[in-house]
Amino acid sequence: MRLVFAIVLLAGLGLAGFAVFMTKDFIAASQAQLAIERATHAPAIATRPVLVATRDLRYGERLTEADIREVSFPEDAIPVGAFESRDALFPAGTDTPRSVLRAMSVNEPMLASKLTEPGVEAGVSARLSPGKRAFAIRVDVSSGVSGFLRPGDRVDVYWTGQIGQQGDVTKLIQAGVKLVAIDQSADEDVSEAVVARTVTVEATPRDVAALAQAQSTGTLALSLVGVEDDTIAEMIEVDQRELLGLAQEERRAEIEPAKTCSIRTRRGSEVVDMPIPCTN
Incomplete structure (x- = not known):
């Protein structure tokens, strides 16, 4: 009886091992076939x-x-x-x-x-575009946008000075000027705020002459332009009279009322003013 049980047990183990072997071989063959299919149908990327x-x-x-x-x-x-x-x-x-x-x-x-x-x-020379020149502008905390400027930014340049009898005038003289250096640094990756004493801008030779003339005859202030701002600023000029609203009042004062002439006549107890053409 024990011999029969042992024979049956061994036969069962043999059949189980054979089934596992066949299953493993089938899975390996399936995976190899799947890999071949993927390689065949995979898109070729140049x-x-x-x-x-x-x-x-x-x-x-x-x-x-x-x-x-x-x-x-x-x-x-x-x-x-x-x-x-x-x-x-x-x-x-x-x-x-x-x-x-x-x-x-x-x-x-x-x-x-x-x-x-x-x-x-x-350095600065490596950042200049063809045909452009570098020009240094003196700035401080107020005129230099509180130190938030860095190379690569764009700014509008305003000039404040006197024009004849018109008095003090502030005028936009350059729009969208590119900064190439802050003080002696041309590194665009500087993130901390630096209160600079000079900023270097990129401009054409004619614009450099205009900026030099403006800096020697008045004061310059910078206004930071947004990164995605592609608008073109119009030419702006504001004087003290326009700022305080005095220009309109002066124009009103210059308009004199029309002159009228009249004579007085008495009609009984009533005095009447009669208009007549003015002779002078």
């Missing part, structure tokens, strides 16, 4: 190499070959201005490096807008 940063980079640092590596990017997702080869990034060789204009994080693509030209140090 990629190209793009240079990215291997470490955090800060303003003013010189870029070296150790700071970059290649990463495959989908062709339709490559940022504008990205470098796709080391020869494009260092056209004159690594002995003529670029400098960092904007801070970059690890694995961030190298962009032309965040780097200087080869061999150029990070």
Whole structure:
């Protein structure tokens, strides 16, 4: 009896093991087939190499070959201005490096807008657009928007001075002028407020002459323009009379009432005024 029980037990264990083996083999075959199906029907994505940063980079640092590596990017997702080869990034060789204009994080693509030209140090000259010049404006806490200005912001420039007998006048002379430096710093990533003594703006040579003339004949004040503000400010001029509402009163005083002439005649006990043409 025990022998029969042992034989039945062994037979059961053998059948169970065989079933597990067959099930495992079936699952493995199914997974392999599924992987083949996914690979066959997976969309083909075209990629190209793009240079990215291997470490955090800060303003003013010189870029070296150790700071970059290649990463495959989908062709339709490559940022504008990205470098796709080391020869494009260092056209004159690594002995003529670029400098960092904007801070970059690890694995961030190298962009032309965040780097200087080869061999150029990070500074005001590297930020000037073609045909533009840098001009320094003296400011203080009130005229410099309480120290909330930073490179890259846009400002409207107002002039206050005297014009002949008109007295003190405040006039908008430049609108949407770009700041390229605060004091001696051209770093756009500075976030804390700094009460500057000078700000450097980007302007055409003619606008530089106008700003120089305005600064020497009066005082300049800056008004910060919003980041997304694309409106064009109209030319504004306000004098003291207009500010206090005196101009309108003076115009009213200049209008004299029309002169009338009359003679008095007595009609009995009544005196009557009769209008007549004025002779003088």
